[in-house]
Amino acid sequence: MSGWVPLCLRRAARCWSLPGGGFSVQPAGSCRGVHLDVSPAKSIADESVCIRAAGLSPHQDVTLRALVLTEQDRLFDSSAQYRADSQGRVDVSRSPSLGGHYRGVVPMGLLWTLSPASMEEPYQKLTKFDLMGSPTLIDLCVHSGHADFSIFPGRILAKQRIERWYSKPGVRRIRLREGNVRGSLFLPPGDGPFPGVIDLFGDEGGLTEFRASLLACRGFAALALPYFRFEDLPMTMKDFRLEYFEEAVNFLQKYPKVKGPGIGVVGSSKGADLALSMVTFIPQVVASVCISGCNANTIADLHYKGTKLSSLCYDVDQIIVLESGILDVSETLKNPNTDSIIPVEKAEGHILFVVGEDDKIWNSKHFAEEAIKRLKEHGKDNYELLSYPGTGHRIEPPCSPFCSAMIDRLFGIPVQLGGEAIKHCSAQQDSWQKIQDFLRLHLC
DSSP: OOTTSOHHHHHHHHHHHSTTSSTTOOOTTTTTTOEEEEEOSEEETTSOOEEEEESOOTTOEEEEEEEEEOTTSOEEEEEEEEEOOTTSOEETTTSOBOEESOOBOOTTHHHHTOEEOTTSOTTOOOOOOOTTTOOEEEEEEEEESSOBTTTBOOOEEEEEEEEEESOOTTOEEEEEEETTEEEEEEEOSSSOOBOEEEEEOOTTOSOOOHHHHHHHHTTOEEEEOOOSSSTTSOSSOOSEEHHHHHHHHHHHHHSTTBOOSSEEEEEETHHHHHHHHHHHHOTTEEEEEEESOOSBOBSSOEEETTEEEOOBOBOGGGOEEOTTSOEEOTTOBOOOOTTTBOOGGGOOSEEEEEEETTOSSSOHHHHHHHHHHHHHHTTOOOEEEEEETTOOSOOOOTTSOOOSEEEOTTTOSEEEOOOOHHHHHHHHHHHHHHHHHHHHHHHO
16 A cells, blocks of 8 residues: 555554554553563663563564554554574564564564565655654564465564653753854753764755754754745755854854864755865865765855855766666766865864765765775864675664655655665764764764
């Protein structure tokens, strides 16, 4: 079934699938003392949890399943098949999954592989919009046998609901309309001062806040900064002016709870080449994290105080339609030319490049290596590179499940992102901590 299925049928399917609905539900712990323990039951979304089942028969086959019903009434799920040990226990940090959405020992596999359920439109991203007021609720269940959920889910032996929060007590969110700057400022608990970071995303536009909120949970004053398709900002990306981003830097630098004097930037995709331009041209930016970016200016010309970087051109004739109907755009970005390359050798701040070696949007590893080559040629050593095999384009905090493809805003068709689920999510977990360490090193 797909997205056109009538709402009544979609809800009926959810009732049958979700814990608490349908004929297969058993109260937690009521089936011969089977118990599911997920700890902590309440956690920040970037934290790991421990999942254990006990009270099973020795070597009993079971299926663990996770389900999320989103704020938009969309169902996401994942499952993995396990065999209990001789004492009737399953510990996902030690026990290998034998099938399902992943195989092997993957402690966070159930959360990492959450994807649209069979009755939902595919290629959607699990997104949380109400970051401050409510958690993402995840129901975890133990089903008897190695269940095939497309046929019959198997009896539920035990279940537990957990809460995953994008905020924590004391974190403040302040909506901004300061001069030309728009966005949301997230402040950690306490009086500060806190290291200041600007957070930029890619060509989806609008205001994306979840990473800034998580950074505030980790002690940073984080400004989620939109730059088009938001309020009175331009609706399309054309003729970027770096003065807008400089104004945001100056605002954050002067904010009473921001430590300063240097400001950090985290940027993804198009946001990454903006982050690279900011550390190159704006001296107050002393730390720049460029995730899945390019060493040249992309999409639209960039202007700053009489300097112009031309836009790197795309060759739409190089778009490939795969047999699945997904678009492969990995060969559409032409090699950077002199007019578009960011003169990164001018940067006095430090740069962290984070790339996936299976990026299918563009060759971000090659672009990072070209930027590093340019830095080396000018005697610079103010850079680090994190390069992850089996990892695609959209590298986010570890709360973000893997997406192999996403519906493109312009094409309305799924576009390939690249990566392998477990390798990609492992890279997200590893890079998230190293990004924080990098920012603390250069901002504190």
